[in-house]
Amino acid sequence: MPEQHYEPEPVVAGAAVGGTVDVDVGGAGTLGERPKGRGGPGPRDRPRSLWSDAWRDLRRNPVFLVSGLVILFLVLVSLWPSAIAPGSPLECDLARAQEGPRPGHPFGFDGQGCDVYTRTVHGARTSVAVGVLATLGVAVLGSVLGALAGFFGGVWDSVLSRVTDVFFAIPVVLGGLVLLSVVTSNTVWPVIGFIVLLGWPQIFRIARGSVITVKQNDYVQAARALGASPSRLVLRHIAPNAVAPVIVVATIALGTYIALEATLSYLGVGLKPPSVSWGIDISAASPYIRNAPHALLWPSGALAVTVLAFIMLGDAVRDALDPKLR
Numbered sequence: 001m002p003e004q005h006y007e008p009e010p011v012v013a014g015a016a017v018g019g020t021v022d023v024d025v026g027g028a029g030t031l032g033e034r035p036k037g038r039g040g041p042g043p044r045d046r047p048r049s050l051w052s053d054a055w056r057d058l059r060r061n062p063v064f065l066v067s068g069l070v071i072l073f074l075v076l077v078s079l080w081p082s083a084i085a086p087g088s089p090l091e092c093d094l095a096r097a098q099e100g101p102r103p104g105h106p107f108g109f110d111g112q113g114c115d116v117y118t119r120t121v122h123g124a125r126t127s128v129a130v131g132v133l134a135t136l137g138v139a140v141l142g143s144v145l146g147a148l149a150g151f152f153g154g155v156w157d158s159v160l161s162r163v164t165d166v167f168f169a170i171p172v173v174l175g176g177l178v179l180l181s182v183v184t185s186n187t188v189w190p191v192i193g194f195i196v197l198l199g200w201p202q203i204f205r206i207a208r209g210s211v212i213t214v215k216q217n218d219y220v221q222a223a224r225a226l227g228a229s230p231s232r233l234v235l236r237h238i239a240p241n242a243v244a245p246v247i248v249v250a251t252i253a254l255g256t257y258i259a260l261e262a263t264l265s266y267l268g269v270g271l272k273p274p275s276v277s278w279g280i281d282i283s284a285a286s287p288y289i290r291n292a293p294h295a296l297l298w299p300s301g302a303l304a305v306t307v308l309a310f311i312m313l314g315d316a317v318r319d320a321l322d323p324k325l326r
Contacts, residue, residue, distance in 0.1 A: 054320035064316035070309040078125040085121035089276045098292035110295040111288045120298050123278045130188050131258040137196035139250045142203025150211030164201035180269040191270050195257050206249050210242035248318040255310030262303050278303045
């Protein structure tokens with residue numbers, strides 16, 4: 001008898017609604033295999049997370065790139081101001097008081113005969129140091145207290161919430177005039193301590209609300225049911241998913257703290273001479289604004305650019321970390 005060749009019949013799979021779908025046996029793949037190439041990630045690719053998506057969006061955001069370059073330049077200037085301004089900011093010559101720009105002194109001289117360019121460059125160190133250290137103190141203190149209040153609730157939440165209401169009722173500038181007027185130190189630490197004292201309630205409320213939202217998620221309840229300790233719940237499951245709003249608010253607040261230091265120094269209760277600060281230079285140049293406007297415009301412009309750069313950076317980070325804005 002002649003040999004008979006049989007072709008494999010297509011496998012018939014049940015469709016979702018009453019019909020059938022033909023599936024070729026040769027083209028069938030494993031259920032867990034992902035498409036490769038440009039159509040999708042391969043099976044060995046790492047899973048995408050909020051932070052990886054945020055970094056991808058930030059790299060494509062021109063606002064983040066511009067503000068990041070400005071902030072990077074300010075950080076380098078604050079670390080090595082002598083690299084671009086080799087002179088001393090305390091060297092003054094009254095014979096050159098209120099003189100305009102000249103070769104070697106592009107910003108001119110202030111009312112005391114000090115080089116405005118040198119003082120503006122060296123003033124970046126004070127402003128950046130106050131902003132960064134105050135933001136770190138505010139973020140750490142507010143986040144820890146907010147996490148405790150949001151996670152444990154009860155008496156902790158009630159007491160800390162009422163304490164924050166008291167601090168919110170204190171006007172910042174008026175509080176600085178009262179508290180810093182009795183301080184005789186010329187260092188930045190009293191100003192940093194004052195900003196931390198009145199700034200942590202804002203981060204506290206953000207952290208508390210974020211922790212309350214995250215701790216109600218299913219994965220936190222599952223970890224609790226499996227016997228995870230409170231410290232493990234907070235550090236491994238809640239904190240990584242609740243820290244994004246804190247980072248956004250702290251980044252925007254950094255520029256505000258720099259402006260607050262300049263305001264307090266302008267009023268005479270922040271940093272005091274011989275410290276070099278943009279607020280001190282603005283205060284000293286105000287009476288000579290008609291005769292020597294350059295002495296006021298350059299430190300004011302540096303302060304405005306710095307505050308704007310940090311606010312723009314905070315806005316870019318907020319847009320990247322908030323999935324609702326994508």
